[in-house]
Amino acid sequence: GGTALREIGIGVLGGGYMGKAHSVAMAAVGAVFATTLRPRLEMICASRPETAEQYRQQYGFGRATDDWRKLVHDDAVEAIIIATPQQTHRQIAEAAFAAGKPVFCEKPLGASLADSRAMVAAALASGQPNMVGFNYIRTPASQFARQLIADGVIGDVTMFRGEHTEDFYADPDAPASWRTDGTANGTMGDLAPHMINGALALIGPIKSVMAEVETVHASRPGGAVTNDDHAQMMVRFDSGAMGQMYFSRIATGRKMGYAYEVTGTRGAIRFDQEDQNSLWLYRSEGDEATRGFTRILTGPAHPDYQAFCQGPGHGTGYQDQIIIEARDFLQAIETGKPVWPTFRDGLEVAQVVHAALESSEQRRWVDVGDI
Amino acid sequence: GGTALREIGIGVLGGGYMGKAHSVAMAAVGAVFATTLRPRLEMICASRPETAEQYRQQYGFGRATDDWRKLVHDDAVEAIIIATPQQTHRQIAEAAFAAGKPVFCEKPLGASLADSRAMVAAALASGQPNMVGFNYIRTPASQFARQLIADGVIGDVTMFRGEHTEDFYADPDAPASWRTDGTANGTMGDLAPHMINGALALIGPIKSVMAEVETVHASRPGGAVTNDDHAQMMVRFDSGAMGQMYFSRIATGRKMGYAYEVTGTRGAIRFDQEDQNSLWLYRSEGDEATRGFTRILTGPAHPDYQAFCQGPGHGTGYQDQIIIEARDFLQAIETGKPVWPTFRDGLEVAQVVHAALESSEQRRWVDVGDI
Amino acid sequence: GGTALREIGIGVLGGGYMGKAHSVAMAAVGAVFATTLRPRLEMICASRPETAEQYRQQYGFGRATDDWRKLVHDDAVEAIIIATPQQTHRQIAEAAFAAGKPVFCEKPLGASLADSRAMVAAALASGQPNMVGFNYIRTPASQFARQLIADGVIGDVTMFRGEHTEDFYADPDAPASWRTDGTANGTMGDLAPHMINGALALIGPIKSVMAEVETVHASRPGGAVTNDDHAQMMVRFDSGAMGQMYFSRIATGRKMGYAYEVTGTRGAIRFDQEDQNSLWLYRSEGDEATRGFTRILTGPAHPDYQAFCQGPGHGTGYQDQIIIEARDFLQAIETGKPVWPTFRDGLEVAQVVHAALESSEQRRWVDVGDI
Amino acid sequence: GGTALREIGIGVLGGGYMGKAHSVAMAAVGAVFATTLRPRLEMICASRPETAEQYRQQYGFGRATDDWRKLVHDDAVEAIIIATPQQTHRQIAEAAFAAGKPVFCEKPLGASLADSRAMVAAALASGQPNMVGFNYIRTPASQFARQLIADGVIGDVTMFRGEHTEDFYADPDAPASWRTDGTANGTMGDLAPHMINGALALIGPIKSVMAEVETVHASRPGGAVTNDDHAQMMVRFDSGAMGQMYFSRIATGRKMGYAYEVTGTRGAIRFDQEDQNSLWLYRSEGDEATRGFTRILTGPAHPDYQAFCQGPGHGTGYQDQIIIEARDFLQAIETGKPVWPTFRDGLEVAQVVHAALESSEQRRWVDVGDI
Ligand SMILES: NC(=O)C1=CN([C@@H]2O[C@H](COP(=O)(O)OP(=O)(O)OC[C@H]3O[C@@H](n4cnc5c(N)ncnc54)[C@H](O)[C@@H]3O)[C@@H](O)[C@H]2O)C=CC1
Ligand SMILES: NC(=O)C1=CN([C@@H]2O[C@H](COP(=O)(O)OP(=O)(O)OC[C@H]3O[C@@H](n4cnc5c(N)ncnc54)[C@H](O)[C@@H]3O)[C@@H](O)[C@H]2O)C=CC1
Ligand SMILES: NC(=O)C1=CN([C@@H]2O[C@H](COP(=O)(O)OP(=O)(O)OC[C@H]3O[C@@H](n4cnc5c(N)ncnc54)[C@H](O)[C@@H]3O)[C@@H](O)[C@H]2O)C=CC1
């Protein structure tokens, strides 16, 4: 009995940080979620033949290539995962859609607003499933936060504070690299999208933005820095809620500072990815003397936890977020129904990023609708 | 042997929240800090004779009055503590200085920028010791934070994030009162000064401000609300550091959210008044594998702790901050040397508050120097 | 109108750590709690005339002496606070009771079980108010914990885990001193009583004990160590609940580790004195998905908080515990009704300590009732 | 170039909680750790044919059976994972060893001491690789703790405190089941082994034990309870260190309370599985004023982290522990060298468990060497 399983050939572009994460996820997702579509690691692509072959062997793919077009057009490759640098996202996605294949693309959607727009157009034109890799919002804790807010548990949201802070460039003597070059690789391009997406998911559309985007260490050993080290912004949501965000790659001491506080008229939520298995919830209920923030440990009672472990508090990790994404991508392919976040959602993030850059340059509030 | 102790007659204006705190502090400070000047609780003043008499008896004053002028001009009253509402600060302070008496004034300095300016002028004209009640920066932890930053332990400061958040008006059904009336009693008037003072103390002068000041619940049972519920601002410090602040009286779940994070090029500091005996310090030193934020429990090794307890981690509380203030005020009187923060420092805070209000109204960056 | 206040002459024995704490407390308690009896710092006693005089001046006493008998028999001294080393507690207390005076004695009650017994007998014979200085159980948080348990909020208690751990002797090279000499000054004599008292207060009488008491560093620079560095015990409460405790003066990193966990059939409580303004409460109520430990910040809704501050989360500290004790002692004197914990309660603690020492030596369970 | 990969047929017994975890782990481990041996999910076994078939399909096995002997003797099954209830461990392991196959067995090793002994004998006789499923000690944090202690970073260990506490039977109305029946399924049989193994790994062999093992709720809806709800013990390690442990399945509020504190003469370590990506380290180094427990977030600098994620603080979860185990088991098979913990280590744990049961019954200290 049971559902008829079907194999699906997966092609992954890029074998680095995220290329590996998605490969592992595709290897594990079937067993974890009992998906109807069962991934077959068909082909992997990297810049050089040797590394491509190395990745193939390590992650267990059938074939390797250093030519992304080959992968995209290979008949056995039925779904595409883009885990290459931002500058390459657009052309690969366009080709994949043209070839009639579903595309999962790592964040940020495109390297520029224009790229992101073109990618959405290509996705729509193709009618293919498409998704963007905003993984942090997919932890059981953040999914639950989203539910709680949507269900009105904390009342009407009055304030959102969010940050995405890490410290991999905190040391002023860390050398210049491709990461310190080009807007798409700066903090607004690379880190901010995660938390902007988080803000949109938790609170809703952003109406206007006032930002400061800044390069703190303008030169580093090895050359000049052409993108931003950190940035802050004040926002106004469509709902009327106020917002405040901060993004940084020089936040000394912060390793995975994807953190937010949502304040409502009847409660509040706090979350920090550095303790990703806890969600803190305050409710204005019951005796004043027993009120406080409750540290809820995620467990089978929370979204997408049980598939990983039957015991509460046993915890999920970074890799598990990617497995959840894989499940969603397969489901979008299987059902033909878009699964959030699609390329459109990626574009919405890109618009806020662009509004922030413009605001910072012009030192004025910018309406996202004008972007 | 030893120093010759001298009694000093203290007059306290206001017997409420802070009037009591200062009365207790004056009763205890001599024993705690072995001060040379020993306070005698000479006279207390409140709006009505009955409550004044009640406070006199409760706190142990010699005399009571409902006429602040009487207190100010009483010969046995040698030093004045103003713990009445903001609107009264200016005239009382001016009278006290005119009478040649040292003045400690609760925050905010004046009810308006003009009041604050006049109060500084009066203080200078009189040459009398003068101090403002920014007590939170006086915990052993925050004093130590200030030292660490000044000593360069965290390198050059690149970012400051601060908040002063409470939730006493979070409930939209909490009735209107004098607290919801008048700029001086709103969040920018009432709560923000503490953290702005903290920012100035920890990082240095603020050059410019971009703010949003907002009334979320414009009407409450009992009437319209004429002041702000919460506010945020982006700032630029003279040092070049970026800053971000948030202030709220509707921050559901936050009870004493005086909290800050200071990021430097070689370390970082985090503090939250809701755990006021801990300071979190990160230093980019030693093996990467053993780095992290260290939770330092305050103890005799930290400023102004030992007088309260010889054991580390045993903890100080809110009242102890006021005792530290009392010690400083007595010392300013004894030595004739100003003790930080003086009225001038209170004015500096008022200028930033004013700049923020102007910025919010005009939706543009405002230079504090232009205020 | 109002209650007629009455002055009461206080005599404090010892001007060190706790002598100072009680002196400050007596200076402040009237203003804090509006007590009917108003302490007058009448006389202080220390071992040497110079230090006694120095303490007198520092804390603001009228007179000083180096002869404890003089203090005890002085007519203006109406109540006695014993803050001298444990070996002196008995003879001073006996003399004070014989002189018909109320006695507050620092923990532990006596230096030995025999001393404690004699002191209880003396107290009873005199009919005078008597109290022991178990201050930690008097924080608003721990008082509230006691209430919650008594009210059945966590159901039937099944397990108690407690510790009193500090690290002032963690360094093996810390020199020998009077503290490393004599059972009364070891960890079981000096630190354990606080948490044993806590256990008795929170859970009820202890029926039997199985313990291990140990000297880890038998010799230190300057001489041999004759008392214990740390100790653990398993206990059974009269109620049937199981218990586990640990005490240490060599617990590297622990500064004020008075901490406990109480587990019941419907909830649980956790507390750590190093964050003394928080109580953590779990209740098996409501949706599984929103359960967790709630961090309750103490505030006016909790016992004995409001007198120190009207704002929740603003926090009390070590010194405030002693002020609460002072209020209770004055109240016992005023009303003639014993206030917990009396000398009898101190003896109950001493019996458990004795049972533990015996158990450790004989390596067997010992019934407290047999002591 | 590169290592020649080799497929290995895996047979998993049991498809429940742990059967699934091991199946997922075997699906993912190759991609995560680039293992030389590449698992092929050959056959899965469960009690009933339907569920076996269901597991087969869900986890992606080739074949299914309800006869464990069939699986054990199948030629394509080259390595055996036992994830069935404790009562079955012995006979399956014996058969597997007899068939000349490597065995990974879930904890506890056997259902009784006799079983565990027999299993070690069978393992030795066969010469096959063998491992026991103590997964919690395999987190990057706990592995790092082990390293730090072994490297002497915290000096000589003076005290160990450990617990394994959960609350799945905290509700007295939770019905009786197989879990409440038989010593092997009680708290000492089921939960304690994890933390006893942790203690052995972190501190070394345990010399003697004094324990209390208790059934709190002797009857539950549906029948009598024949095993223990919670247990505590005092231990003495061979090294001379003192130890204290607590185990519970009725620890209301605790979800995954695998937690320990290790105190040494020069530092201390604290860990709680409910925040499994943090290790707290205190070192008696540097200025007293900057000492405290450092919260170290695990990252690429820590054991077995980098394979899961290149970013520090991004976090691993429960499933990742099982993947680490899978890597180790494959490595043991590949190299023919035993990987800790082997069946011998499982037996050592069983001996401590047995000593504790005996101690509790006889109310006396029991030497583990006598077991
Ligand atoms: N969601 C998340 O948590 C994260 C997302 N990312 C995103 O993932 C993407 C990849 O980043 P990383 O994995 O960190 O980069 P990486 O530098 O670790 O790996 C990039 C891979 O792309 C390959 N590649 C580069 N150019 C190529 C080309 N023209 N054709 C074929 N292959 C090419 C390289 O050979 C390499 O294997 C980026 O868009 C980045 O923003 C990165 C890290 C975390
Ligand atoms: N530093 C801190 O943590 C805090 C500072 N404050 C500041 O302390 C001041 C007092 O605030 P609260 O104590 O909360 O007020 P409160 O309302 O509790 O007490 C005010 C007192 O002033 C007296 N008063 C009012 N008008 C008077 C007049 N014209 N003449 C004589 N007495 C008069 C009242 O009778 C009352 O005794 C304010 O400036 C406030 O901003 C307040 C709370 C905390
Ligand atoms: N409740 C708590 O948190 C604490 C309680 N204690 C207890 O308080 C008591 C005092 O301890 P500390 O203040 O730490 O000691 P300390 O050494 O700081 O002070 C002891 C004082 O007693 C005086 N003294 C000693 N022998 C005397 C004598 N025969 N006659 C008159 N004065 C004499 C000394 O001159 C000195 O002033 C002890 O029983 C101790 O166990 C100590 C610390 C904390």
Ligand SMILES: NC(=O)C1=CN([C@@H]2O[C@H](COP(=O)(O)OP(=O)(O)OC[C@H]3O[C@@H](n4cnc5c(N)ncnc54)[C@H](O)[C@@H]3O)[C@@H](O)[C@H]2O)C=CC1
């Ligand atoms: N390391 C860890 O974190 C954990 C370890 N365990 C251990 O794992 C083992 C399995 O426990 P769970 O997975 O929780 O049990 P479970 O009840 O979820 O699954 C047991 C499986 O074994 C199968 N089974 C039972 N008897 C069988 C037989 N005679 N022949 C073939 N299959 C049989 C059942 O059909 C079922 O698929 C136990 O030894 C347990 O102590 C369990 C949970 C967590």
